[in-house]
Amino acid sequence: MMKLAIATLTSLALTTSLVQAQQVYTGGDDLPTNPLACDGTPGTATPMDYDGGTPTNAPDRAGQTLTVVDVPKLVGIGYFAATTQGIMEAAAELNMNATTDGPTRANIDDQITLIDNYITSGVDGILFAANDPVAIAPVLRRALEAGINVVGYDANSEPDARQWFVNQAEFNGIGKAMIDQLAAEIGEDGAFAIVTSTFTTPNQARWISEMAAYQAECYPNMRWLETVEAQEDNILSFNQANTLINKYGDELDGIAGMTSVATPAAADAVTQAGQCGNIAVVGLATPNAMRPYIEADCVKSAVLWNPIDLGYAAAYVLRAAADGTLNPGDTSVEAGRLGELQVINGSEVLLGAPFVFTADNIADFDF
Known part of the structure; x- marks a missing residue:
């Protein structure tokens, strides 16, 4: 009987170990997935209704000089220096005064504080890359309620907390x-x-x-x-x-x-x-x-992808939203030197497919 009990416990332990091994936490989320075909066949997008937010009583900003703040996850790293470069390149083309002011570490509380301060001081537009999609949503909704145009890039918020999100891929x-x-x-x-x-x-x-x-x-x-x-x-x-x-x-x-x-x-x-x-x-x-x-x-x-292009596209999308040339239900938006970008998933603008850097092409890029 003792041997049977020991054998049973051993079997249970091995089974538990196997289950744990098969359930390695991936760090992903619990949303539905849509894996692409193994053979590379392109996926098909299902049309969706606009699910973004709307600024409350926003003034007519069409053609007006825009004051815009960019609040990335953090400053001081090459990636967000590149998105800032793209935003500034677009701002020079778009009658837009843009500044980047992000936290020095990827901290959502610091990011929320910064955005809150800019809502109080008064800006026409906010660009952001979220450190946490849920935690950032209330302050972005306050921005929309204040009549501010809000566009995300790189890392999204809850959709109704911004107008558009520029998805890098x-x-x-x-x-x-x-x-x-x-x-x-x-x-x-x-x-x-x-x-x-x-x-x-x-x-x-x-x-x-x-x-x-x-x-x-x-x-x-x-x-x-x-x-x-x-x-x-x-x-x-x-x-x-x-x-x-x-x-x-x-x-x-x-x-x-x-x-x-x-x-x-x-x-x-x-x-x-x-x-x-x-x-x-x-x-x-x-x-x-x-x-x-x-x-x-x-x-x-x-x-x-090219983060310079990502920042550039985000600024163009914000300008289009402020001018009223990008509206719910539109299927594309003009983005300067990037040409026409497609609207997907209701309120996202797609930058393009990911790019693979190798020894054969990496010398062609400098960012």
Whole structure:
């Protein structure tokens, strides 16, 4: 009887361990996913009604000089320096006075305080990249109630808390690009981990959820070991990547970085650990940050879009919203040198497909 009890407990322990191993928390969200086809067949978008907000009693701003504040997740990193550059380029074309004023760390409370202050001081428009989609929504709704035009980019809020959101790439497109690159480098049965900023950062949570769905469908033998948070902090990102390297040893085939900080930090950790060629690093990052690792052949690729274009597009969308040339139900918007951008998902403007930087093309970019 004792042997039977011990055997039963052992079996339960093994079963529990297996279930836990199969339910590795990915750091994604609980929203429905829409993985793209494994063979690359383009997805089809389902038309949706406008679900954004509307400024209350907004004055007629058509053709008027706009005073606009840009509040990114944080300042002081290359990625948001690039979006600011794009905003300023567009502002020079659009009769717009724009300034960037973000927190020095990716902190939602600091971001809310900044936006609140600009509502009080009075601006015509607010551009933002949210650190938390839910927490930022009330202050953005206050901006709309004050008659301010509100447009998001990079990281969304709840839809009704802004008018439009400029999406750098569709979430399932990023998910496919990331997993396809990982599979190409670590094999279809390789094991990988993720370094993200926080589990609540909206765009990264969506990308990770779509990565999980696409990987399960198209590369079912790949193993997802762990997802760790590192804020948008270079030292913490390096330490988290280093911890993964030490924790999993030979089991770890690849690291996916979900931020422009985490990816080069992971590449640095792999380099310093002497694991170039053994542990692949794939992730979202600016080409300037990844150039040393790609040119040294420690990293094969980085996935991104042009953040200068993203900021540029966001400013054009805000101008169009303020002028009344972009309205609910429209299917496209003109965006200067970017041409005509498509409206998707009711109230999102799509910048375009993700881009893969490699040794063959990275020298062509400087941001």
